Amino acid sequence: LVNILWLRRDLRLRDHAALYHALKSDRPVLPIFIYDRHILDKLENRQDRRMSFIYQALEAMQQELVTMGSSLAVYHGYPVEVFDKLLQQFDIGAVFTNHDYEPYAIERDALVGRLLSGAGVLMYTYKDQVIFEKNEVLKDDGKPYTVFTPYSRKWKTLLNDFYLRSYPDSVLYDRFYRQEAMALPSLAQIGFEWRGNDFPSKTWDLARMQQYGATRDFPAMDKGTSRLGVHLRFGTISIRELARTAKATSEVYLNELIWRDFYHAILWHFPQVGKGAAFKPEYDRIVWRNNEGEFTRWCQGLTGYPLVDAGMRELNATGYMHNRLRMITASFLCKHLLTDWRWGEAYFATQLLDFDLAANNGGWQWASSSGCDAAPYFRIFNPALQAEKFDKAQQYIEKWVPERNGFQYPPPIEQHELARQRALAAYALALK
Numbered sequence: 001l002v003n004i005l006w007l008r009r010d011l012r013l014r015d016h017a018a019l020y021h022a023l024k025s026d027r028p029v030l031p032i033f034i035y036d037r038h039i040l041d042k043l044e045n046r047q048d049r050r051m052s053f054i055y056q057a058l059e060a061m062q063q064e065l066v067t068m069g070s071s072l073a074v075y076h077g078y079p080v081e082v083f084d085k086l087l088q089q090f091d092i093g094a095v096f097t098n099h100d101y102e103p104y105a106i107e108r109d110a111l112v113g114r115l116l117s118g119a120g121v122l123m124y125t126y127k128d129q130v131i132f133e134k135n136e137v138l139k140d141d142g143k144p145y146t147v148f149t150p151y152s153r154k155w156k157t158l159l160n161d162f163y164l165r166s167y168p169d170s171v172l173y174d175r176f177y178r179q180e181a182m183a184l185p186s187l188a189q190i191g192f193e194w195r196g197n198d199f200p201s202k203t204w205d206l207a208r209m210q211q212y213g214a215t216r217d218f219p220a221m222d223k224g225t226s227r228l229g230v231h232l233r234f235g236t237i238s239i240r241e242l243a244r245t246a247k248a249t250s251e252v253y254l255n256e257l258i259w260r261d262f263y264h265a266i267l268w269h270f271p272q273v274g275k276g277a278a279f280k281p282e283y284d285r286i287v288w289r290n291n292e293g294e295f296t297r298w299c300q301g302l303t304g305y306p307l308v309d310a311g312m313r314e315l316n317a318t319g320y321m322h323n324r325l326r327m328i329t330a331s332f333l334c335k336h337l338l339t340d341w342r343w344g345e346a347y348f349a350t351q352l353l354d355f356d357l358a359a360n361n362g363g364w365q366w367a368s369s370s371g372c373d374a375a376p377y378f379r380i381f382n383p384a385l386q387a388e389k390f391d392k393a394q395q396y397i398e399k400w401v402p403e404r405n406g407f408q409y410p411p412p413i414e415q416h417e418l419a420r421q422r423a424l425a426a427y428a429l430a431l432k
């Protein structure tokens, strides 16, 4: 009899809820990962950076498991079919896994759960990805929060050491299922190409975290923000450990982690936002211009607005974009170009290494003003003023748009004041 640990967005062997519970049970634990064809088949870029990230995270876990006489089992297929085969191959005691709050994942887990229960196998699931989930932070009337500040206040009053404590699993590591090391499928075997492993570090020093409040808005600074997004996304670091450090070090940083919980809770309570609906339905009445040529220029970083172009070029070149630039480029697309925020959301989803449905959707709906607790629609970023404030020495712009003063650089795609007036009129019309 074996217990299966099903890894998804929690690719680590430390401080891991499902792993802890699986190891505590009385059966050997077989860790598995499935390259899910439902997800992979939709990825158009065969060199998607995230595939390389996942590959190297699995490899790191494999090295550790092999030293313990165990091995990861990695599959490529549709989860229900993979579990169907596992049921034939193993005498499975139970399956352990961590919660995933995305609409697709909820459906997937229900299907797998149904298959397993048909075979008399239970699937145990745990909170691991966030500090508070689902109904843990609710208003006094029992309804979910839709505004961040009161949510974060309640979040903080509920917080105590229990929620930040790490799971002590290493003492149980002798309970992994003993087996020969299995070869991990190469990226080529699942139809992708290696893109290199130039990923942000898993650690960020405390001195920088202390300074975060003062440095976080300046994109030219090398380590002004933590760049831990991708590690939180794939669970290569533990949120409990990070939040514990943040609580002791920087309230501003802790607040960002609360935003992360908040958007996960929004997606959980209002799953329609993850399926293309505006959080505020009246914003779906906006008549977008949706000019494809302009959208392409925005994607390529050729709008003629140096700060906007710098952000988009950073994204295209590295898979990362600084938060301030995410806000500016998103606002520019929705408001200056009056392009449906869903187009931008989809583009970011293909490019961001730290892409996360809940946070990305939250960010886009914030920028387009259609979201919960969004910026009021009449607040429209002025890229030139933003550059003056946050990139005064033009270091960031210089890095990504060195040719901006030359004749090859395109003139602004739209004149700022005209674009602003046009956006205000379109929004006012939709909302009247």
Ligand code: FAD
Pocket (backbone or CB within 6 Å): 216, 225, 226, 227, 228, 229, 230, 232, 233, 256, 257, 259, 260, 261, 263, 321, 322, 323, 324, 326, 327, 330, 348, 352, 354, 355, 356, 357, 359, 360, 361, 362, 363, 364, 367
């Ligand atoms: P830091 O500033 O060091 O923050 C630490 C961590 O806190 C981040 O890694 C992230 O996990 C969390 N965090 C910070 N800000 C937010 C926020 N506003 N919402 C939710 N979590 C936050 N974040 C993603 O993780 N994935 C996305 O796909 C994503 N898309 C975005 C799209 C738009 C249009 C906008 C405006 C924001 C988006 N964000 C997204 C939020 C934020 O920009 C990134 O989390 C942040 O820039 C990642 O860089 P960092 O790790 O250096 O962040």
